Amino acid sequence: MKKTTITLLAALSLSSTLSFAAYPNKDVQGIIQWGAGGSTDTVMRSISPHVEKELGTDIILTNKTGGVGAIATKYVNAKKADGYTLLMGAENPQMYKILGLSDIDYSDMIAINVLARGTPIIVANNDAPFNTMSELIEYTKAHPGEVKFGSTGAGGLTSIVTAMLDSQVKLDYISIPYNGDGPALTALQGGAIDVMPAVLGATIEQIKAGRMKAISLVDVESNKLLPNLAPITDALPGMKSYLPWGPFFGVFVKKGTPEDAVEKLQAAFQKAAYNKDFIDLMQKRGFTIMNISGEEADYFLEAYRSTSSWLVHDAGFSKFSPEEFGIRKP
């Protein structure tokens, strides 16, 4: 009896792998836009094992860095649209078109899942002579050209948050660029820079330990991780038009991928993102779980693209106007 069951099972599994119709019948490759140890890498590596369980196949994760993620995006779109190559990325591609980095952004791909969204926060060195957003603004106005703002290059989170600020108040500060928020936050603790906008998750542990101070949360309401921190709209109500805004992590496939593959991937990622371990992990780091796909994801992505593109364009560091790509004004 046992033997026959096994034979049957074996025959079944053999036929299922040999009939090439059912997706997935081989390993799936996940291309991560950012390097090992970064936040995109960490998020993708923590969800993948749950997805593997749902899909019943291995996901081989590969870091392919460069051109603020444009190289990975280009690579995935050069592969066959068969659902075996996933792009695991962050928000950056939404700015590619207006920055002239690439002619492909997420609107040219199929969203499998937008997993989570981060909240920006403005932090400062402990010795900085200001503690709140209004104090920061006053101090910078009183000492033009003295306060050192950290930044992480055009199109990054810091540049967009400072563009939002600039649209509200004119401030004269020194901008010192760093190679990502890790090195910049280290420099902030060492006193090489005074203030910096960053994502909440990257700063929460340092704030809790008292190694840097939180100035303002770039959101419309307080976050439960830092309940005493006032949202920026208290000091600058005009910011409401941009918020809530934040960097996100998502998984995408090339346009033209067969529907059954897309559906299976969407279902697998959706279930995996419901996993309690994953949710705990993300919330502890101050990320808001989104877990959206389909129209909902497209809407979110489009809103992000339009807010950020126009902000960057109005701040004057876009190469092309968002109008050229039909990106509507928010």
Next chain:
Amino acid sequence: MSSQSPLIKTRKPGERLFCFLLVMGSTYLFWQAYNISGLSSLSSPGAFPLASAAVMVLASCVAFLNTLKSPAAEGVRFVYHCFPPVVAIIMALILVYSIVLDSLGFILSSFAFLFISIQFLYRRSVLTTLTITLLSLIVVYIVFRLVFQVVLPEGIVPEREILSAIESFVEIVILWML
């Protein structure tokens, strides 16, 4: 790095030309570096490349002028001592290999490259070469593709399908043995 006497006394054939090309190349790069942001400010993106390129131009000029002073080495021929045919052939072979690597896939192109170059350099029987080639290819494939999951260019070989077929075959064998 080199184990020659502290002062260069002689020059090899082609050395003067090489140094001259370096001067030309450095000058071109200097011009390119200048085009990045000109002489706008000390903190501009072009400042550091411009400074490096300037040093390159100066140093290569000194090196070139030195070659003008030093006499040619005796009994050294370019084709024999500096760039023998075997080097040229192997360079060409590597070039072809790297071109076809992406389209043909890692397994086929590497097999061809190893087989041809070992046969050419080692000159033993075809069977010996074949064994060495296959063995080393298998080891490299296992280490890189299977252990470290470096997805080598697949080209025309449907590797992942084959791998998953092998996997399920092994599963069946294990199930049978239970």
Next chain:
Amino acid sequence: MDALNYFAMSWLSPELLGLTALGTFLGIYVGAIPGLSVTMAVSILISFTFSWDVNYALCLMVGVYMGGVYGGSRTAILLNIPGAPSAIATALDGYPLAKKGLAGEAIGLSTVMSVVGGFVGIIVLALAAPTVSEFAITFQPRDYMMLGVLGIMLVGSLSGSSLARGIFAGALGLLIGTVGLDPMTAEERFTYGVVELWDGINPVAVMIGMFGISEALHQLHHMNKAVVKQKISRIIPKWSDVKKYMPLSLQTSFIGVIVGALPGTGGDIAALMAYDHAKRVTKKPKVPFGEGAKEGLIAPEAANNAAVGGAYIPMLTLGIPGDAVTAVFIGALFIHGLNPGPLLLVEQPHMFWFTVGNLTLANIFVLIFGLTGIKLFSKIVECPKGVLIPLIFLLSIVGAYAINNAVTDIWWMLAFGVFGYFMRLYAFPVGPVILGVILSSLTDENWRRAILSERGSVSDLFINLFHSPLSTVLFSVIVLILFTQSPIWTKWLRAKIFRPSH
């Protein structure tokens, strides 16, 4: 006695002990194969150990890290292909030793000194972590810039016969390092609109090309020459040798710990600085540097392993990675539900001494595995050239591909291989090129940050420099080296005095 308990955790549990051993063993091979980096191996292990208990996962990863940093020296000595950038300096004197048939002795000595360096790193981590990390984060952009300049001055040590050629090579390296989108302004530099160039040219690709490919091409000249028989009778180094070189390896270990602990620099820069230090303090080497001086072999090896302990210092105390590998470790801790950051040691009190104990254990395994496999490894060099050279090419190509899964890196590797072939042919040193590539962004970015902080004023930068004791010290060191000991200076003098007579 909690500390001792935590320290001994991985020693007493057979599973943890076994995993550390396995990790170290794997690490040595990962380190030895160019293109396979420890960073990559550890991130693969994150997925692999996802469902494990965090301590088990950490044991395996710590082993890979310790073993991997050491393993880079293997291929550097045997084949002149550094397995990782931190083994570049090892190749400079290690490979000449192998050419003389002394590969076994070289590996033996480098193993022992790596372990010594490893222990120095661990001891500093255990005893002075908070102090060192507070010191490390006070480094300002101008200090990093001066570290970069200190490094660049090594060109003098690496120049070989002609200083002008050395300087050319160094400047070329610096220029190569600037290729790509400028990380600060996203300005394109030497990219000609090619997307693949945006991320720049990977130092590992340059390294494999300049060292590995160009050397293998040169070997083709001597196809009929018999391979050098390796003496493998002496593997465990002479006690007198160990004693003799101990002061040097301790000095360079301290260089390694500090440079490793700085968040902006890692083992590669530490090893190069150690090499320079060795060259300056060794007045009369038995064998000249670059031709198989043992001092030139042990200095970088002690320093790069000491940098491991160093890199853990800011990571464990502040949650700031000391290098790329500890950055991945932070990711791993996060995935396992811990909160890497300044509070890690408060929330997870066992983590500190557990890691120290584990590193110590891994370091002991480096000694064991390092000294046992040498005979087999040395045989690699005795393999017939007709087989070895094609295999070196294959490995270089796969290794270059593995850096970032891109064919572009293969192209760069080959281009620099061919260029390096001609550079070697015409007595241009290739070492300074790699040095330049490694130090380029450190110097460029921090120079610009420093000058931006002073609103573009060089004189302000210079004056403010003397307000900070640290910057003053660094500046004095640079001036001192430049005017007293620097090979650049002495070489210039020598060239003036011993100018070839006409």
